[in-house]
Amino acid sequence: xxxxxxxxxxxxxxxxxxxxxxxxxxxxxxxxxxxxxxxxxxxxxxxxxxxxxxxxxxxxxxxxxxxxxxxxxxxxxxxxxxxxxxxxxxxxxxxxxxxxxxxxxxxxxxxxxxxxxxxxxxxxxxxxxxxxxxxxxxxxxxxxxxxxxxxxxxxxxxxxxxxxxxxxxxxxxxxxxxxxxxxxxxxxxxxxxxxxxxxxxxxxxxxxxxxxxxxxxxxxxxxxxxxxxxxxxxxxxxxxxxxxxxxxxxxxxxxxxxxxxxxxxxxxxxxxxxxxxxxxxxxxxxxxxxxxxxxxxxxxxxxxxxxxxxxxxxxxxxxxxxxxxxxxxxxxxxxxxxxxxxxxxxxxxxxxxxxxxxxxxxxxxxxxxxxxxxx
Amino acid sequence: xxxxxxxxxxxxxxxxxxxxxxxxxxxxxxxxxxxxxxxxxxxxxxxxxxxxxxxxxxxxxxxxxxxxxxxxxxxxxxxxxxxxxxxxxxxxxxxxxxxxxxxxxxxxxxxxxxxxxxxxxxxxxxxxxxxxxxxxxxxxxxxxxxxxxxxxxxxxxxxxxxxxxxxxxxxxxxxxxxxxxxxxxxxxxxxxxxxxxxxxxxxxxxxxxxxxxxxxxxxxxxxxxxxxxxxxxxxxxxxxxxxxxxxxxxxxxxxxxxxxxxxxxxxxxxxxxxxxxxxxxxxxxxxxxxxxxxxxxxxxxxxxxxxxxxxxxxxxxxxxxxxxxxxxxxxxxxxxxxxxxxxxxxxxxxxxxxxxxxxxxxxxxxxxxxxxxxxxxxxxxxxxxxxxxxxxxxxxxxxxxxxxx
Numbered sequence: 001x002x003x004x005x006x007x008x009x010x011x012x013x014x015x016x017x018x019x020x021x022x023x024x025x026x027x028x029x030x031x032x033x034x035x036x037x038x039x040x041x042x043x044x045x046x047x048x049x050x051x052x053x054x055x056x057x058x059x060x061x062x063x064x065x066x067x068x069x070x071x072x073x074x075x076x077x078x079x080x081x082x083x084x085x086x087x088x089x090x091x092x093x094x095x096x097x098x099x100x101x102x103x104x105x106x107x108x109x110x111x112x113x114x115x116x117x118x119x120x121x122x123x124x125x126x127x128x129x130x131x132x133x134x135x136x137x138x139x140x141x142x143x144x145x146x147x148x149x150x151x152x153x154x155x156x157x158x159x160x161x162x163x164x165x166x167x168x169x170x171x172x173x174x175x176x177x178x179x180x181x182x183x184x185x186x187x188x189x190x191x192x193x194x195x196x197x198x199x200x201x202x203x204x205x206x207x208x209x210x211x212x213x214x215x216x217x218x219x220x221x222x223x224x225x226x227x228x229x230x231x232x233x234x235x236x237x238x239x240x241x242x243x244x245x246x247x248x249x250x251x252x253x254x255x256x257x258x259x260x261x262x263x264x265x266x267x268x269x270x271x272x273x274x275x276x277x278x279x280x281x282x283x284x285x286x287x288x289x290x291x292x293x294x295x296x297x298x299x300x301x302x303x304x305x306x307x308x309x310x311x312x313x314x315x316x317x318x319x320x321x322x323x324x325x326x327x328x329x330x331x332x333x334x335x336x337x338x339x340x341x342x343x344x345x346x347x348x349x350x351x352x353x354x355x356x357x358x359x360x361x362x363x364x365x366x367x368x369x370x371x372x373x374x375x
Numbered sequence: 376x377x378x379x380x381x382x383x384x385x386x387x388x389x390x391x392x393x394x395x396x397x398x399x400x401x402x403x404x405x406x407x408x409x410x411x412x413x414x415x416x417x418x419x420x421x422x423x424x425x426x427x428x429x430x431x432x433x434x435x436x437x438x439x440x441x442x443x444x445x446x447x448x449x450x451x452x453x454x455x456x457x458x459x460x461x462x463x464x465x466x467x468x469x470x471x472x473x474x475x476x477x478x479x480x481x482x483x484x485x486x487x488x489x490x491x492x493x494x495x496x497x498x499x500x501x502x503x504x505x506x507x508x509x510x511x512x513x514x515x516x517x518x519x520x521x522x523x524x525x526x527x528x529x530x531x532x533x534x535x536x537x538x539x540x541x542x543x544x545x546x547x548x549x550x551x552x553x554x555x556x557x558x559x560x561x562x563x564x565x566x567x568x569x570x571x572x573x574x575x576x577x578x579x580x581x582x583x584x585x586x587x588x589x590x591x592x593x594x595x596x597x598x599x600x601x602x603x604x605x606x607x608x609x610x611x612x613x614x615x616x617x618x619x620x621x622x623x624x625x626x627x628x629x630x631x632x633x634x635x636x637x638x639x640x641x642x643x644x645x646x647x648x649x650x651x652x653x654x655x656x657x658x659x660x661x662x663x664x665x666x667x668x669x670x671x672x673x674x675x676x677x678x679x680x681x682x683x684x685x686x687x688x689x690x691x692x693x694x695x696x697x698x699x700x701x702x703x704x705x706x707x708x709x710x711x712x713x714x715x716x717x718x719x720x721x722x723x724x725x726x727x728x729x730x731x732x733x734x735x736x737x738x739x740x741x742x743x744x745x746x747x748x749x750x751x752x753x754x755x756x757x758x759x760x761x762x763x764x765x766x767x768x769x770x771x772x773x774x775x776x777x778x779x780x
Binding site: 002255258266269274282303311361 | 439655
């Protein structure tokens with residue numbers, strides 16, 4: 001039993017931190033607010049070169065063959081930097097989705113293209129009514145010649161406007177099925193949904209009798225339920241890692257500020273009202289760390305509690321990040337409420353991820369189902 | 376990162392489990408003699424003082440093996456050994472800071488429970504501000520003479536010896552004038568009176584010392600080092616007990632789930648109430664996060680590192696969780712949760728609490744209020760975390776004015 005990072009993992013974390021400190025400064029994040037694409041090609045190319053884009057993929061598909069602990073380390077650093085770009089959408093939603101359910105041909109085509117920086121991907125996992133249970137999917141698919149036609153409305157699809165391929169769950173007569181859809185196909189409308197985190201892009205994706213070929217299906221018709229559930233678990237844990245990083249940044253900024261900001265003739269960090277709040281923030285960040293890396297390990301190792309650990313992770317980190325980021329604004333006072341101060345970049349990153357891939361209550365219900373059925 | 380237990384640890388766990396199946400007392404432990412008999416059985420099996428040096432009766436075991444024994448005991452709800460403070464605080468203090476003579480004189484008899492121990496730290500006017508303690512120890516040539524009053528002394532009523540903090544120098548800053556001693560409790564100058572708590576029971580005592588005698592040979596460390604020694608002792612037992620604590624919480628959660636299936640509201644079982652399901656799911660997440668953190672701490676201990684101020688995070692986390700948990704338990708149990716007598720068998724809780732007394736849900740609920748006060752209140756832990764982990768500036772305090780601290 002060893003709950004600590006290996007030397008290689010520490011090395012990876014440090015190199016990601018160094019690269020993002022250099023190339024993803026707050027000025028870069030802000031510059032992307034108004035950028036039509038919302039991310040920089042230079043940094044994307046750099047990430048391909050550094051091997052981040054293929055980190056969890058098998059080596060035969062151009063990946064590094066690493067696990068979800070390593071991917072979580074990268075995403076924690078991206079949260080810490082409020083990285084603007086489709087890394088999570090491409091590598092987690094698209095890449096891990098293909099790894100879970102894709103055919104060899106699909107993996108050969110897409111995973112190597114993603115790893116080399118040539119292709120971007122995402123997944124459309126939620127609809128109008130925000131039910132994260134894959135069984136609630138209402139988008140439909142019909143057989144049409146050698147292919148299919150898909151219709152439905154997907155919302156909050158991350159980075160769909162720059163994706164080359166979107167994983168789309170839809171209901172066929174056999175049950176839930178999963179398809180690869182080119183968002184530039186006829187019948188697909190991608191419209192921006194602008195949230196408070198301007199460094200993240202969401203889209204509404206409307207599919208009106210979109211024709212896809214016979215090779216577009218992931219797995220067999222009616223077999224997508226477990227694949228989508230497994231993907232959601234990974235998305236829940238990996239988004240938690242990103243939230244953890246954002247929360248850590250908020251905590252670090254608060255502690256630094258509390259050391260130098262003076263009121264009543266003393267640094268405010270000397271007052272228990274502030275110090276105790278910072279101590280509580282650290283406790284939540286440390287607990288969130290344990291929840292994220294335990295779940296990332298459990299998913300990688302195929303541990304028997306991997307599913308419930310994923311729900312524990314997301315529900316815990318959702319609330320922990322809410323507390324840490326919210327308290328950070330309070331510790332800062334007025335300056336934390338200004339646009340020019342960077343705190344809101346990280347607070348908004350965490351807030352944006354909180355309701356995605358299962359909100360707190362969704363996951364708590366899953367935890368209780370697990371606990372009451374396993375006894 | 377590999378959170379699987381090693382084959383050796385799995386084999387060891389199996390061995391402990393088998394031993395417990397064969398040796399766990401079949402009848403309730405009621406008297407101190409019962410408890411002592413169980414304690415000696417555990418000692419005979421090598422499950423006490425596992426991490427202490429072998430030449431003084433310890434087992435020289437790894438932290439993981441100690442954690443596994445505690446965890447397996449929790450799993451079958453085994454009674455705790457007696458002499459908890461001797462094992463948890465006094466013994467480790469002697470191991471780290473004691474002389475060879477002190478180790479040979481005391482350690483073995485702590486393990487065998489031939490001598491029972493208490494801890495003489497808090498005073499009526501020195502609680503969170505422990506360094507303000509006023510009990511004095513005056514050098515009389517070949518011995519010290521102790522005068523003062525201690526409070527919140529657990530196991531004081533049965534203790535043969537106490538680990539004492541007393542002031543030996545009133546002229547220096549308050550933290551620097553404190554020394555640490557081992558004091559014989561069985562002497563005329565020591566008067567022990569039970570202190571009745573909100574639980575109705577008396578695990579704690581007040582101790583009055585009037586010209587009590589402490590031998591020179593029973594001084595621990597150098598004069599004036601008492602505060603530093605006390606700082607290191609507070610965190611000794613936190614890592615090893617953490618897994619076992621989580622196992623206790625988990626078994627209580629199982630009982631609460633069963634209760635929630637039987638109780639009804641608006642004609643439906645409580646377990647079908649989404650709000651109850653949310654609360655049970657939330658607390659389970661918190662319990663599991665404690666378990667993950669216990670594994671992190673064990674990783675440190677296995678590498679021979681000490682959690683240091685990180686122990687304050689651990690203590691703050693579990694003691695505050697325990698309060699939230701017990702409030703939820705009493706919500707689900709309704710008035711059944713408050714019963715101290717007459718509870719139907721299937722709605723009772725039989726657990727070992729912090730001091731090893733068996734109790735009810737009501738008792739466990741009331742006890743949960745103690746955890747955020749003893750051994751450094753939550754507020755003190757947050758001060759430690761703020762100053763020593765986050766590096767926040769110290770507050771300006773009246774007792775620090777004039778460079779006295």
